[in-house]
Amino acid sequence: MFRPLELFIGLRYTRAKRRNQFISFISAVSVVCIAISVTALITVMSVMNGFDDELRSRILGAISHATVSGLPGESVQDWRSAVKVAEANPHVKGAAPYVETEAFLQARRPSGALVRGVEPGEEPKVSDIGRHMVEGKLSDLTPDSWNIVLGKELALQLGVGVGDRVTMAVPEFRATPMGSVPRLRAFHVSGIFEMGMQEFDSGLALVNMGDAEKLNGLDGPTGIRLKLDDLFNARPVARELAGALGQVYRVETWMDSHANFFSAISMEKKVMFIILSLIILVAVINLISMLMMLVTDKQADIAILRTLGSTPRSIMGMFMVQGVLVGLVGTAFGVGLGSLLSWRLPGIVRWIEHVTGVTFLSPDVYYISELPSKLQAGDVGWVALVTFLFSLLATVYPAWRASRTQPAQALRYE
Template sequence: MASPPKSPGPFAGFEFLIAWRYLRARRTDGGVSAMTWISFIGIALAVMALIATLSVRAGFRHEFVGTILGANPHVAVYDIAQVNDAGQVERTLENFDEVAEALRGVDGVTHAAAVVRGQVLSSYRGRNSAVEVIGIAPEDLSLIPLVAEPEWRQGMLSAFGEETSITPDVEGALPVPGGPGIAIGSGVARELGASVGDRIRLISPDGARTPFGTSPRVSTYEVVYIFQVGRWDIDRTRVYLPFTEAQTYFNRDGVADEVQVSVSEPEQISQYVLPLLQAGGDVQIWTWEDSSGAFLRALQMEDNIMFIILSILVLIATMNIVSGLIMLVKNKSRDIGILRTIGLSEGSILRVFVICGSAIGVAGTLAGVILGCAFAIWIDPIFSFVNYVAGGGVWDPSVRMISALPARLEAGDVVTAMALSLGLSFVVTIFPARRAARMNPVEALRYE
């Protein structure tokens, strides 16, 4: 006795064939090609927007944290606050060499350097600018990544701290010593109109102590190096002075304001807090997360909100699939009745329309991924075009803190966008597909 023929399994070839014919059918033949294209384009644009936003978000955080870690210490070590005879709070370190040596012995610490800090007024040819002066040894300055290797520079870092000379405006006069060379940020140079080789004045109100009181200290230094790290608040205010010269300039003879520490894993800075406190003795520490944690938390909150908003945008785009399938089911009711009459099960009908909706979602998602990745890769020329069309000034570094719009394409973000879009596409197709599967073939063919 011959065995009965096997029934085809789920997602058989004929189900894909029927779905493909429905998707490419013209509207005059009962298809919904226009609605299919609208669904496809909507999903593609939504996925593109999601990937573009996620890449800019990742790039912004990477650039923001990178400039913090590349141009600032990971940890600043201070002395315990004390009140001097004048009623002023002091945190200076007298044994800064011993503290720095002890901190270098902590596992994971890559560098420790003593510095002197202060705020002064800079002046050049009648132009003034408030700046932050950091006194640091030349060998320590060369180990600051974004200062040694900035995104733009002028002059030579090797000339920092070297003695310069002044040639008097007198014929035959010999050059005289002009003090050590200094390094300044590009924003400071732009504000003052200074360049490499120019001599700027630094004016401190808490200057030289004389029998008649404290008088402002005015010193002139030659600019030997200009750097741009890409973060506006650093480029606009930062000036580096040799350590010994800064001690004299700020009346810090024999002391330092702090010891700046760099570690091998700055993203895991919390694990270094206790070892550094134990090694430094009676000191206080201030990590980069303490100083910039509010910015990072604000970024994280904004990231979460934007992801939710764009996820809703993807959901709205996938809802076009529902509209298209409902129209398709209505137009193909006669075909559904015939297919059911010749033996197709409810499951086969359901899978046919699930394939129709899922195909639109898959195609739109892939197109959106390609467009989103292309946007992230070529964001610079795209943004330059937008800036040109808008007449310039679209990006204000003084507000954004970095000099350009960044984008960082990460595999996790692309996978997240794909998973969200595909998941929603698969889910929303179930409802119109079930409606088609449950259609009564007698009712569908009643008036045919």
Template sequence: MIAGRYLRARRKEAFISVIASLTMVGVAIGVATLIVVMSVMNGFRGELLDKILGLNGHFTAHPIESQFTDYQETVSKIEAVNGVSYAVTFVEGQVLASGRGASSGVVVRGIDEANLKKLNLLYNSAEQGGFDQWDDSRGVAIGYRLAQQLGVGLGDEVQIINPDGSMTPFGSTPQIRSYTVNVVYNVGMVEFDSLYMYMPLEPAQDYFKMVDEVLKPGQEPLDPLASDEEIDAAYERIGRVSAMEIFIDDPDNIAVMRDRIAAVDGLRPLILTDWRQRNETFFSALQVERVVMFTILSMIILVAAFNIISSLIMLVKDKGADIAVLRTMGATRGSIMRIFCITGTAIGFIGTITGFLLGLVIASNAENIRLFISNTFGVTLFPPDVFFLSSLPSRVDYTEVTVIVVMALSLSFLATLYPAWRAAQYDPVEALRYE
């Protein structure tokens, strides 16, 4: 009751009440800022991880010792491993893509429709056109940012140039072919939307010269003067792929899954590179940034805790006579400590709860707030070219939020101990001497 009374200011105590209110606001701002910033950092990491691993597997397998022609058999063996979701094979190469007066270096990936359907992020991201009848389309799919850069749209022609072309007596000549844009997709990540071009597997194998013609089993070598029909009957075309992406159930279970895949009987030799190795620098930088931001922003709550100390010390000075009267009426030093501990903790508690609610509201509506500010003031917040993503993601981690709330409440309580102890040490005689 007494602690609650001290929190309600009278006119002559307005200054102390203002200090306490500002301290409460400081705690609320600190807690809300920490929740919002950590939620946005979690959102960035989660979105980047989902999109990177939505198109690139948790493992990338490259063949060694021989050409990767037995890829279908290899996929069947790997998908049978416990913990493997699915595997996707593809042909990949770097080319120069040209549109209407503009050119850009792109990565072309050849993939068949069966494997394409496994990549839900890509398959469901078509904004123009669609991936139906993909194997028979003989066209390409490009990201919307790449389409803007090349100045092309659905149904337009894109010319791709591969420097590793045909051999002539004068050397190698570039291979130039044109393909129709059948799909314009948007996965929401700048790197993929501006760099990757997809085409059906067989045209990609043909373009990158990844098809071998070998004699059928039991077939005798043909006469050099054999007709085209005889050659087609005697030889079969065997395509190969560049690599394979392996997707597993638990992205963090890398070490165990690597051993399981390596232990598959009869599996051809493969070089396995996991997603952490491919993106080690990037995700390490994100983790360091999260730790640094948490540490720096925690200083706001620490400063608010020091404000609790200063406001309580002022309150103790102002309530010296009250403390003396309470002591003469039989209040123990423990009672006096409890009064001021409750007062200071209440300031921290109200500030923490207010910041908790405010932080959750802002974190849950981060993208809407970004759009409102951008549209109102005409500024671009979090440009996609810099932050990789086309929207501002936010994911609230309630374990992290609990840590923030507990930390704020703990600092608020610890800040009350010294002023409350000083109040309990007041000598009633000295306090009342000049009253």
């Protein structure tokens, strides 16, 4: 079978001989180092993807993908028509009205909280809080029941449980003979939820929307929460809804309210990719050392090939073949091991915790108690490409040195 001369000789140089077994050993070490580096990079990227996805799902389980609101502190005009317009958009999977206000809660101990008035029958369309109830259920938030559902941490701060009473004060003042005083109302704790996020578990309380409207002196909801078919398509959908609803309404997305948080996660992922890429660069240095030793060892062979008519470019190709082959083999092993490790990492961590009795992410300290991992083909592709480019660049200088060999000088002492 016909093969180019450069490929034929380059592949022969990869086979171990008695006189160059050490070079073959260095070549094997280079393969192992590249494989370990690629494995580490893919695994770390997968873990960061897992944390990003877990945080995103937990945050978006309590907030909406997009919201439609009116003027600050006022109810939405003709909100039922706005809901119909929103639901008519093919990208909107659910819409639910809400009333949101800051309030002061008093029980055994005081605490501030964000109080959200919801319709229990409509809330599952836009949030996952109903699936995270520790005690009670959202359906207990009936009109005029004056029931309240608290986050788990908020209930601990207040020192209350299901069946206790909480006094709520809202920044809506009413005139009395004693002057202006805030509106006060006693609520009955009917449920407790746990989202696994400090922001919501310690600072969010849910009541019936009608009760929230009465307490705040409103004649309707302060906004409409929307759930979309694709959360990353939130901004284009928001622009469509803003045009359909008119200037009376304001449309915001989760990207606007949590942009800094997710931008920080994205930046950390990019920085980690760059830092761990340097590990691959260090591993590739072994490849340079191996090729330089091979060039020195093959001086006589290079000289003979030059006298037989091989060009400097052909000599470069022969040594680049071996370097690229080492890089490809190391990358292939690294991609395989990294993908397998990322896929099975949560189970491996649970097994290690079971055997050693050590909990890596304690639920008492961390809100994500399991090590998540999400393997993405794009990350694997980028890692493989960067590793291949590093391996290719590592072969250039040794191959160039080989091509500069002078036949007469190399054969003088042979």
